[in-house]
Amino acid sequence: MNTKGIRKFKKVLVANRGEIAIRIFRALNELGIGTVAVFSKEDKYAMFRTKADEAYLLNPDKGPVDAYLDIDTIIRIAKAHQVDAIHPGYGFLSENPYFAEACEKSGIVFIGPTAGMMRAMGDKISSKKMAMEAEVPTIPGIDKAVENYEEVEKAADFIGYPVMLKASNGGGGRGMRIVNSADELEKAYREAREESRKAFGDEQIFIEKYLRSPKHIEVQILADNHGNVVHLYDRDCSVQRRHQKVVEYAPAFTVPDEVREEIFSSSIRLVKHVGYRNAGTLEFLVDDQNHPYFIEMNPRIQVEHTVSEMVTGIDIVQSQIMIAEGYALDSGEIGIPSQDAVHLNGYSIQTRITTEDPANNFLPDTGRINVYRSGSGNGLRLDGGNAYTGAEVLPYYDSLLVKVISYDRTFKGAIRKSLRALKEMRIRGVKTNIQFLINVLNHETFQEGKCYTTFIEETPELYELRKVQDRATKILEFIGDKIVNPQNGEKPYLDAHRPPVFDQKKTIYGARDEFLKLGAEAFTQKILREDRLYVTDTTMRDAQQSLFATRMRTRDIIDAAPAANAFLANAFSAEAWGGATYDTAYRFLKESPWRRLSTLRQLMPNTLIQMLIRASNAVGYSNYPDNVVKEFIQVSAGRGIDVFRIFDSLNWMENMKMPVEEALKTGKIVEGAICYTGDISDPNETKYTLDYYMKKAKEIEAMGCHILTIKDMAGLLKPYAAKTLITELKKELNIPVNLHTHDTTGSGVSTVLMAAEAGVDIADMAIESMSSLTSQPSMNTIVATLKGTERDTGLDLTELHELSEYYARVREVYKPFESGMCTPNAEIYKYEIPGGQYSNLLAQVKDMGEKDRFDDIKRLYKEANDLLGNIVKVTPTSKVVGDLAIFMFKNNLDKDNILTAGKDLSYPESVVEYFKGMIGQPDGGFPEEFQKIVLKGVEPISVRPGTLLESVDIKQIEAYLKGKFDLSSFTPLEIRQKAVSYALYPKVYEDYCNHLEAYNDVSQLQSHVYFYGLRPREETVVNIGQGKTLIIKYISKTAANDEGKCTLTFEVNGAVREIVVEDKNEIVHVNQKPKADKSDPKQIGSSIPGTVCQIFVKKGDKVDVNTPLLVVEAMKIETTIVSKTAGVVDEIFVTEGEKVNSEDLLVTFKL
Secondary structure, eight states: OOOTTOOOOSEEEEOOOHHHHHHHHHHHHHTTOEEEEEEOGGGTTOHHHHHSSEEEEOOTTSOTTGGGGOHHHHHHHHHHTTOOEEEOOSSTTTTOHHHHHHHHHTTOEESSOOHHHHHHHTSHHHHHHHHHHTTOOBOSBOSSOBOSHHHHHHHHHHHOSSEEEEETTOOTTTTEEEEOSHHHHHHHHHHHHHHHHHHHSOOOEEEEEOOSSOEEEEEEEEEOTTSOEEEEEEEEEEEEETTEEEEEEESOTTSOHHHHHHHHHHHHHHHHHHTOOEEEEEEEEEOTTOOEEEEEEEOSOOTTHHHHHHHHOOOHHHHHHHHHHTOOTTSTTTOOOSGGGOOOOSEEEEEEEESEEGGGTTEEOOEEOOEEEOOOSTTEEEEESSOSTTOEEOSSSOOEEEEEEEEESSHHHHHHHHHHHHHHOEEESSOOSHHHHHHHHHSHHHHTTOOOTTTTTTOGGGGOOOOOOOHHHHHHHHHHHHHHSOSSOSOOOOOOOOOOOOOTTSOOOOHHHHHHHHOHHHHHHHHHHOOSOEEEEOIIIIIHHHHHTTOOOHHHHHHHHHHHHHHTTTSSEEEEEETHHHHHHHHTSOSOHHHHHHHHHHHOTTSOEEEEEOGGGTTSSSOOOHHHHHHHHHHHHHHTOOEEEEOOTTOOHHHHHHHHHHHHHTTSEEEEEEEOOSOTTOTTOOSSOHHHHHHHHHHHHHTTOSEEEEEOTTSOOOHHHHHHHHHHHHHHOSSOEEEEOOOTTSOHHHHHHHHHHTTOSEEEEBOGGGOSTTSOOBHHHHHHHHTTSTTOOOOOHHHHHHHHHHHHHHHGGGGGGSOOOOSOOTTHHHHOOOHHHHHHHHHHHHHTTOGGGHHHHHHHHHHHHHHHTSOOOSTTHHHHHHHHHHHHHHTTOOTTTHHHHTTTSOOBHHHHHHHHTSSOOOTTOOOHHHHHHHHTTOOOOOSOGGGTSOOOOHHHHHHHHHHHSOOTTSOHHHHHHHHHHHHHOHHHHHHHHHHHHHHOOGGGSOHHHHHHOOOTTOEEEEEEETTEEEEEEEEEEOOOOTTSEEEEEEEETTEEEEEEEEOTTTOOOOOOOOBOOTTOTTEEEOSSSEEEEEEOOOTTOEEOTTOEEEEEEETTEEEEEEOSSOEEEEEEOOOTTOEEOTTBEEEEEEO
C-alpha cells in the first residue's frame, strides 16, 4: 500500500453534539481512532458526552449555542489534548470557512472541504456562479447578494413573483422565505435577514425565482484529494415543512431516469470544476415539467446521509475521515475504484422523530423523557443519542430525538418497516411528531413517491392526529395522587376479591325470558294471577345508594352479575341502573353508566334489568326539555333496560304523563310509582291520607302503566299501614302492586311481610349483607320466612347466601362512604329523611367538617320541609329540602328567623327552582310568603316545566363533543348516548371526559386501588385493552420538594417508571380575600363556601335589584348570587373556577 501523503489519525475531536456526534464517534471507533467530545454546560448530562473516549467542557460563560460556535475554545481544547483532526458534523461550525482556516493554522486537519471550497460552494451565490460556469442549469435569479431592501424590490420586480429569499450561507430552511406578492416582500426580507444573522453570522440574502410544487432531489458525492469523484446516487427530500426536511428516501425513483442521469452528470461536472474534496451534497429542484435546477451545495455531511449509506452500502462518515487522512477513493481502505463500483440496492427511508407538537403548529416541546422504547428489528437502523429514559430535552437545541432508517428491497416494504418502527416507539414525557410521520407514510401520495416540497402544507389530512394514549403514565398519575393525597383514610387490609360461585352449566329461564315471550302486558297480568311473591333485587342500585352514597363501582357490580342472573331466575327484576347511579358514576367514580348497563345486559341475559326515572327529571335534579327525556328513555331501552320505574318527586301526575307515554312506546314494562310520605295510620294526618294514595293510584293505572309501585323512600310506611294500603289497592286496581321501602326504622321486614299478607305482588329487597338500615329489608330473611307458604318466592336461600358473602367482602372497600348508622332509627318517622339521602347528607356534612352537628342538620331538615310546604321527599325534592337545611345551618337560620334574617340572602339554586315551579306543583301549593322571599320578584310558573323549555339540539351536542374530544372509535349509538349524557349533566360530563383524557379509563383499576392507591411493594394488574395488561408495583415516594411535589417510583411490567405528584397537604393556600360587609348593600359576599362556576356580569355593567351576578357551587349545590341594589358593577374580586369561603367579597357596586 502506498502510504505517501497519508496521515493516520490517532485522535479526532467532534465539534458537535447529540445524534451526529454519536454517529461520528461510532465511525471513528470502527476505524480504531480515539474520540474526543466537547460539550456546553447545558449538555453536561447529555448521552453523547459519555460515548466519547474523552469529553471536555466548552466555555461555561458562553450560552448554550454560542459555546459550540466558540472557535478559539474548541481549537484550544484540541491542541491541549493532542487531537489530530476535527469533524464538524452538520450545523454549528460545519460550513464556517474561518473554522476550517483555524484548524489548518493550528496543524489540525479539518474533516471536510477547505475554507476556499466552502466559500466557493457553501455560499449560495458563489455556488450558483460556479454552476453557471460548469453549465449546470440554475433557477433564474440575481447572481449576487442583495445589499438592501431597494435592491430586493428591484430584483423581485425583474424576476417576477413568486420569489424565494435565501440566506446565502443558510441551511435547514433557516433564512428562507417565499414571497408571493410585493405586499409581503419587506416583512419577509427583514425576517430572512435577521434569521440568517442569528443562525449563520451574516445577513447576506440572495433572491431567485420560486418554483411551485417541485421535487427536491439531492445527490451525495465523495471526492478525494487526488481528483477522483463519485456520486452515491440520489435522495428524494421533497417531504418538507417550511423548507425543513421531514422524511427522506433513496433513490429518487419517481424522477425519470434521463433526468436523474442529467442531475448525476451535472453534479460530477460541477464538483470537478470546483476541485471539491471530501463529502458533499448537491441539491436540485425538479419542476413539474421534469426540468432540473441546481440550487445549492452543502459542503458537509447531511442529516439524511443515512439513506444513501443504506442503498449503496458505503459508510459516508468513514469515507470522509479516510479522505481527510489522505486516502484515495480507489484505495483498499475506501474501496471505491470507480463510479461503476457504486451499486444501488433496494430502498431506504429516513423519518426524523422530533419533540415537535404537530397539533400545536409544531411547537418544540421540552421536558423529561419518562419512557423511551424504540422500534428495531430486521431492516431498521436507529441513529439517536438524545432520547433515552430520564433524558432532559432542552429548549436550546434542535428538536431531533432519533432518526429511524428503514431498508427493504421494495419501496412499499421500506414503508412497512418504517411504520412498524414508528408504531413500536413509546416516548412519554414530551410530545413528538410520531403520529404525524405515520400519517405521512400512510398517505397515498407518499406511497407512490409523488411528494413535492409543499405536500405537507397542501395536505391538511396529515394533521388529523390520533391522540397518544400514554395509558400507563396516566394510570400511574392517578394511583400516585391517591397515594400522596389520600381522601379515604388509611388503606384497610382486605380479603382477596372472589366473585360468587354458581353452577355455570345449569339452564336458566328467568323473568326476562318470559317477558320476551309474552310481552309487557301479558307478562305482568300473569304476575297478577300468581300466588308467589315476586322479588325485585335492589342490591346493585338503591341498596348501595342508600348504604354508601352510590359509590359501588361497576367492576364490583358486574363480578356479581353472572351469579345473580342464575340465582334470580324466579325473581321479578334486578334494579341496577338509573337514579343517582347515573350522576355518581360520572361525577365520583369516573366511569360510564352506559358501559355499566351494556355490560350488565350482556352478563344477565335472563334477568329483567330495571331502572329508576325521576319523570321529567330523568336521572337529574331538575326538569329537562321533553326531547331530552324522550331521547334518554329511547336510548336506555336500546341499551338494555327492561323495566322503567317512573315517579314524580311531588306525585304530580302531570309531570309523569310524558315519560310514561314514551316508555310505553318502547314495549318495555312500565311501573308508575307513588312516593309515600306522612302516615295513613295517623288519625291526625290530613294531607297524605289513604284517599290521597288511592286517587293517585287510579290515575297511574289510567295512564297505562303495567305495575303500580308504592315508593317509600324514607321508610315511613309502618307495617299495619302497609297492610291497609295494599289491601285497598288490591281491591281497586287491575294491575300488579309493588312495594318499595327502606329499613331505616327497623320495621322493613315486617312491613314487607304485612304487605305480602295483604296481597302485594312484588316487593323490593336487598341481599342480606347489603340490606337493612338505610337500605331495603333483607331478602334472605323474607325468603326464609315465606318459604313453604303460598307466597314462597321460589328463591334459594343457599344461593342468596353466596351472593351475600360476596357483597360482604366487597363492602369492606366502601367503609369510608358508609352512612354511619349502626342501628335502626325511629327518629326517621320524625324527620322523614329518605334512606338514600341520609347517607348522602351525612357525606356532605362530613365534607363541611361538621359531622358532630348532624343532629342539628336533621332538625333543620324537618324545619326546611315545613317551610317548603310539607312536601314529598324523594330525589330531587329531597335534595331541595337537604340543600335548604344545609343553607339554614350555614347562615344560622331556623324556622323562626328565616323570614326576617333570610330575607335578603341568595338561596340555593335548587330551592329557587322549586319555588319557581320548575320541579312541579306540590299538592296544596307553595307557602307564599317564603316563596316571595326566595324568588325576589321572579314570577313562578304553574304549568309543566317541560312545555316551556326549548328543545335541545342533540345533533349539535354530538358535533360539539366530536370537536372537543376524540370520538373516532365510537359507534353512532354510543355518540348519541354521550350527547344525552351531556344534555343531562353538561359540566359533570365534560369533567368526566377531561378526567378520562387526563388519567385514562380508571374503571379498570381494582376498587381498593381506585380508592386508596397502593402500599409500598404492593402490586396490581390493570387491563388497558384487549390482551394488553399492565403489572404495576409501587416502590417508593420521596418527601415533597420546595414546590410541594413528590417523586414516586413504580415498576410497570418490570421496568422502572417515575412520576411527579403534587402533595396538596404541603401546599398552603393563603386566602387573603377581603370579607363583605353585610350591612353595606354595595358589597356582595358569598353565602356559602364553594367554587365560582359562572360569572354573568363584568365591570361597568348596570344591574337592578336581584340581577343574577354569579353562581357558586359547593357539593353539587349551585347558588346564584344576586344583587341587593341597583347600580353599576365597580369591581369583581373573583374569577370562574376560583374557590371562595363564606362571606368572601365577590362584587362591589357604585350606586
